[in-house]
Amino acid sequence: MQGEINDIRKVFDSDLRAAKLSGDFDTLYLKYFSKTQGIISLLLKKIPELTIEDRKIFGPEINELQNDLKRVIESARAEYEETVTSDPSIDLTVIEPPYNTGMMHPITQTILEMNKFFRYYGFSIAEGPEIESDEYNFRKLNLPEGHPATDLQDTLFVREPNILLRTHTSSIEARVLTEYEPPLRVVVPGKVYRNETANASNLGFFHQYQGFVVDKNITIQHLKGTLEAFHKFLFGDDIVLRFRYKYYPEVSPGMGVDMQCRFCAGMGCVVCRQKGWIEVLGSGMIHYNTLKMCGIDPEEYTGFAFGMGLDRLAMSKFEINDIRKLYSGEMIYV
Numbered sequence: 102m103q104g105e106i107n108d109i110r111k112v113f114d115s116d117l118r119a120a121k122l123s124g125d126f127d128t129l130y131l132k133y134f135s136k137t138q139g140i141i142s143l144l145l146k147k148i149p150e151l152t153i154e155d156r157k158i159f160g161p162e163i164n165e166l167q168n169d170l171k172r173v174i175e176s177a178r179a180e181y182e183e184t185v186t187s188d189p190s191i192d193l194t195v196i197e198p199p200y201n202t203g204m205m206h207p208i209t210q211t212i213l214e215m216n217k218f219f220r221y222y223g224f225s226i227a228e229g230p231e232i233e234s235d236e237y238n239f240r241k242l243n244l245p246e247g248h249p250a251t252d253l254q255d256t257l258f259v260r261e262p263n264i265l266l267r268t269h270t271s272s273i274e275a276r277v278l279t280e281y282e283p284p285l286r287v288v289v290p291g292k293v294y295r296n297e298t299a300n301a302s303n304l305g306f307f308h309q310y311q312g313f314v315v316d317k318n319i320t321i322q323h324l325k326g327t328l329e330a331f332h333k334f335l336f337g338d339d340i341v342l343r344f345r346y347k348y349y350p351e352v353s354p355g356m357g358v359d360m361q362c363r364f365c366a367g368m369g370c371v372v373c374r375q376k377g378w379i380e381v382l383g384s385g386m387i388h389y390n391t392l393k394m395c396g397i398d399p400e401e402y403t404g405f406a407f408g409m410g411l412d413r414l415a416m417s418k419f420e421i422n423d424i425r426k427l428y429s430g431e432m433i434y435v
């Protein structure tokens with residue numbers, strides 16, 4: 102019996118420590134004093150079974166144990182409540198926020214959705230280095246030395262004059278065209294770098310989504326068809342595209358693509374700066390010189406290429422109004 106009493110005191114001490122942390126003194130009380138299952142209640146029921154001598158010894162001792170435990174529980178409870186209610190740093194009205202498991206970045210989600218479309222049409226997905234040589238970033242893309250785009254004002258050099266942070270994903274186009282034989286259908290999602298001052302719509306780096314096709318008898322109609330199908334996939338069947346001539350050194354002819362503003366249906370609003378159209382990408386037929394410099398016979402093969410800004414696309418898809426929010430780690434779009 103004495104051993105049993107000692108054991109109870111030991112177990113109680115550790116139960117009490119746990120209760121002081123959780124504040125759950127009711128469960129602790131019931132464990133020892135519930136009428137049917139309480140440890141002390143059961144012990145009290147054993148008293149009549151003891152011999153008269155033992156009853157004289159253990160009766161008072163069990164009583165004392167019972168009083169001790171009740172007193173300790175009540176004083177611990179009072180102390181706990183005092184601390185919790187008087188400590189201004191503990192706010193009992195705060196609702197615990199829901200457990201957050203995180204999610205894929207809006208840019209990654211946009212890339213995966215776009216990949217889905219292009220994979221269906223037989224495109225491969227390519228990736229490549231962000232630190233690039235001027236050969237792949239400029240020369241093979243028909244941008245000769247001294248071209249304004251190769252200027253220090255626009256390009257971040259790792260080591261002048263020929264190691265730099267790629268300024269467009271076209272560098273991967275040059276790599277693929279150099280290393281592989283046509284027919285080729287490839288898309289390249291990736292990060293690119295420009296020497297820009299950060300503001301709501303520009304950053305020193307951003308994401309591009311580049312695509313190109315090289316095969317026999319590829320015409321600008323294939324390019325227009327691909328872009329139309331792609332924008333319908335992404336924005337719905339009711340979109341209206343406008344194609345116009347635009348100069349890009351790596352393509353000839355170059356074609357700018359605008360989408361009719363979806364907010365004002367072409368009437369003019371703040372989003373489209375009263376123009377009714379929003380420029381969505383640059384494209385064109387791959388330049389004769391580019392194919393030649395990448396080792397592809399331009400007399401036998403032709404191809405088209407297009408490149409679009411992923412950040413703006415993700416921003417309009419997720420209604421994010423400042424490009425810097427994409428890289429701030431803010432979780433409000435989850």
Ligand SMILES: [Zn+2]
Nearest residue numbers: 362365370373
């Ligand atoms: Zn508009």
